[in-house]
Amino acid sequence: MTKKINIAIIGASGYTGAELVRLLLTHPHANIALLTGDTQAGKKMGEVYPHLAQYDLPALISLEQADFSKIDLVFCCLPHATTQKVIAGLPQHVRIVDLSADFRLADVAVYEKWYGHPHQAVQLQKEAVYGLTELAREAVKEARLVANPGCYPTSAQLPLIPLLQDGIIENSNIIIDSKSGVTGAGRSARQANLYCEITDGMSAYGVASHRHAPEIEQGLSNASGKAVMVSFTPHLIPMSRGILSTMYVSLVKGKTAVDARQSLSKAYDHEAFVHILAEGIWPATHQVKGTNNCLIALKEDRVAGRLILVSVIDNLVKGASGQAVQNMNVMFRLPENTGLQFSAIFP
Amino acid sequence: MTKKINIAIIGASGYTGAELVRLLLTHPHANIALLTGDTQAGKKMGEVYPHLAQYDLPALISLEQADFSKIDLVFCCLPHATTQKVIAGLPQHVRIVDLSADFRLADVAVYEKWYGHPHQAVQLQKEAVYGLTELAREAVKEARLVANPGCYPTSAQLPLIPLLQDGIIENSNIIIDSKSGVTGAGRSARQANLYCEITDGMSAYGVASHRHAPEIEQGLSNASGKAVMVSFTPHLIPMSRGILSTMYVSLVKGKTAVDARQSLSKAYDHEAFVHILAEGIWPATHQVKGTNNCLIALKEDRVAGRLILVSVIDNLVKGASGQAVQNMNVMFRLPENTGLQFSAIFP
Amino acid sequence: MTKKINIAIIGASGYTGAELVRLLLTHPHANIALLTGDTQAGKKMGEVYPHLAQYDLPALISLEQADFSKIDLVFCCLPHATTQKVIAGLPQHVRIVDLSADFRLADVAVYEKWYGHPHQAVQLQKEAVYGLTELAREAVKEARLVANPGCYPTSAQLPLIPLLQDGIIENSNIIIDSKSGVTGAGRSARQANLYCEITDGMSAYGVASHRHAPEIEQGLSNASGKAVMVSFTPHLIPMSRGILSTMYVSLVKGKTAVDARQSLSKAYDHEAFVHILAEGIWPATHQVKGTNNCLIALKEDRVAGRLILVSVIDNLVKGASGQAVQNMNVMFRLPENTGLQFSAIFP
């Protein structure tokens, strides 16, 4: 492949936008052709993100100024609820990876219930492909519109879906206790996310009410063949990047941790980005920082019939922009790890 | 009470020792009379902890140099396994609050199983009182030897014991997902606890194998009247102080979150240090930093019949040195909050 | 003294307001009678600062609702430029400690130059006392209006003023390189102060243009008897509290580091809060966290005739609210360390 993919990033002034730029700058087949950011329109990217000042990048323009005629692929990084209309208005020739939550829920009634307003692009929703790449590769290949998964749902579904598909774990009594770095909250100036409010402390939030719950449940229900409801609690941790999810599940009678390990090995041993750790090794978010990797560990609990799993991802990479690039690679028939082959940055 | 309590701190060079000094320096009835620290013997406390350099404190001496003849109370902050023999060798007139794990497990067989060697002071174990103050006040009052609870067990037992005692929650299927600051790991020079290994990342550890599990189970079993086994996973968070425990439990058929809230209110509304938060308010570790408080919040899960609780403490205060001072106050018939009435330090 | 001081805090919703509340809650002669906060009016203090929720405090009201008739002392924590008019409007019987920059510069022309608008309470300025307590105790005692010093100026003037007064150091070629924690930036929701923008990195700001420069120069000029101009660079450090200032000065010919040490000892050996460290000991901000202390160390440079000094304070305590309480104690003839005698919180 010699021709480069002409890429537009809509909503490039947020953290996921900046992370896409970081990844695409060294991607051999990407050409960052267009950056929009309504509140920052007119600024250079290096003014909004000084760490990018040394690069030759298009200036930020407003969405309405954008000309998509030569664009091959749009990454859409807008907040939810604004995205549906914007994507509905894009020309038909562009393919889209949407990083918002707007097209992730196949059932528009579920969307309406959790987001508080009717879905505004019901027809588009029907063709959207939920892009958890490892588990949806063939559909992503052909998709015009990929709904890039949420960060928490990526960390939970990668370990749990194969176990449900293979009948290793029960579809009830699933507890997902997730811990996230603060980049997940975005770059908006909110008092709650000030340095002094976050550092050296932690809290739970969205207990039994976080919008990623139905997204997780959609994936697990599809895998299990029955409606699954999960206990899901996210927590905010004083770190920039990283999600660690600790999952407590029930083994199907007769199944063991060995079966669970085999199921996950079967699903992921040939994968570039998902790695099952050897018994007794537990992952840290440090180990995936800056990478598109997901590390998974598991162990039988002391409580009979219970299994504990831990997964880690970098929420900005595998949980957002990295998986978006991975999906782009699939859509454009590139090797899936193109531009994503760097090691974690530690310490 | 005019006479001051003459206090010895054995193992004063660790973080819990330094925290005891901080708390006792402004305690109106405490006289810090003796500090031991074998590896630091001969040094001033201000050399070991420069933040204490402005205070007139006894120099650190070795344990064998210590004269306990005028000591009323010993706080013992030694590592587990060394403590049993040391305490057995103390003169009979001193009362003891032991901050190690050595006397917390009433059943010496359980101790031997988890700690890998026989208990070395079996007779003393029989008289030891497990000092979760709010729930053991009367016994603490008369005790010669108080086993000060562990940090994780304090955070888990305070919310769960009343609910089990009152028959609000089932004694099975209890999940305790705990997150701790790094002071819990102590001041020993270990590579794993270096700044660069910890900051900006997190991990689980001791999955299904942490020694605080049997301590929690002992308390919950006593409360429930049946043997309880819990799923317990601790995590290491990049913060100095604080524990947040997220607990997932099953309501007894017919019981609701309202019943749970009433049970906890009944147990703690008259307490100085344990506070049940109003519905919809969730605690952060910031809110207890430097204090002896435990904050508890709860909510019925979306999954029918499930309840989620969150508790926070400062692991060095209510989880160690503060509860030790609280126990001293009870033992010496002082108002329980004497010397413990400061607000959290935030930000 | 049995009657308590009735205290109003104007602008109580910022970090310095919250810190005043923390300090005054355990002050034996303080009664927090009135809290104003225009943007938060109607809320309980515990809603704005959950770590204060357990205390019985007056609700926040707007300034115009405030009744000062029974107030003895006002702490004013408003942003600069709004303060002059507010204080001018207070009834004559109240005494005031102002934590803003509005009354710190005796020369209203200097104020106008650095703040870009004419001083709005010129008469009041004439009676304002600059409250660097150790060096202005007698004037503070009688003052109606105390201008509480800035955080950087406190850290720089305490070490440098005695050396200039005693003719130990030259009044030229003074370099002050200061490093501050993020609480200095206040609680306003600004993108630049988000957790992810601050953590794990640092920067200089206000290079050769920070408004604390003229405040420092005022104090040093008074001490030296000649106009002093300093090189002053502040830096933002990923920590909540603390200022460390590194100062590079020239010794007057014939003077040595020994003379400098004697000068500082003479000035501060009898002080409760300012401590000169022994040779070879250098201070860390940890050692003053939560306290009203200032630690100072010094050493002759390898470069002949040059002296290096390092000072540390907690910017929210000795650099703001603690020094304000210290000034209150002086104004009301209380022992100067009343309510300020706790040790640093570490770790």
Add this chain to the structure above:
Amino acid sequence: MTKKINIAIIGASGYTGAELVRLLLTHPHANIALLTGDTQAGKKMGEVYPHLAQYDLPALISLEQADFSKIDLVFCCLPHATTQKVIAGLPQHVRIVDLSADFRLADVAVYEKWYGHPHQAVQLQKEAVYGLTELAREAVKEARLVANPGCYPTSAQLPLIPLLQDGIIENSNIIIDSKSGVTGAGRSARQANLYCEITDGMSAYGVASHRHAPEIEQGLSNASGKAVMVSFTPHLIPMSRGILSTMYVSLVKGKTAVDARQSLSKAYDHEAFVHILAEGIWPATHQVKGTNNCLIALKEDRVAGRLILVSVIDNLVKGASGQAVQNMNVMFRLPENTGLQFSAIFP
């Protein structure tokens, strides 16, 4: 160039060794052929650094087991004082980039004075090239042994050397106030570098006695033609990576900040890694995190005739392993930025 460079890393278990691995893994002409680490011999690199577990790397062996016969280049990451003998014992065909301080000081008497023992490879010292790449490129090209500069010296010399060479600033009265992240202290288990000892606080260290002072002075003296002595104070900041140096210098009479800017532009405008920021823009360490860049800003002080400069680097990259790879590229006639072209990772 098709043949890969066979590389050995001696002392690969430290942070600079791990960072070399990170950089070389994606370097198109590097083959990591040999890793030594005496204390970790026998372990896989992924056991010592779990973030590298997904890569196929040679296991760590002891130095005495190492066979250098097929090695083209050695990166030596041993602690100082052990390095001289080790390098003296390497076969003549290997070229060496030494990251220790052992060959940085051309004058072995200066080495002996600051390191407390005689230089142990005096002949080798004579051929060693001090590898501040931008300013020593031609010599590096031909060198067998490159002494890779220290982190602080890199941050100070890059801005100051051109200004001295061009006669813009005086060679006296140079103050360098440097702030470093904690990776600079290495991975040894020392109490002082524990998370809880470092986080949320800062301190100065090595005041007027740090071993990087003579290294800086060597470079500045060579540039100036006269012996230069500097005031240099390093500080430890709670961040993993990054050095920020604030420099206060005197302009030669008649010279201005404009001249200084021109001098630096002339020196660096054609460089890939050194960037002079536009007036009014000040750098943050965030902007170079993970990169080999050095950003420099400058401004005339309010004090007449004084200039303030700020530089930032990533201490593990441009301050150590990145500059080492840059030197390797020069030595092997590769484009200098080969393998070093990634953007900073932020946030």
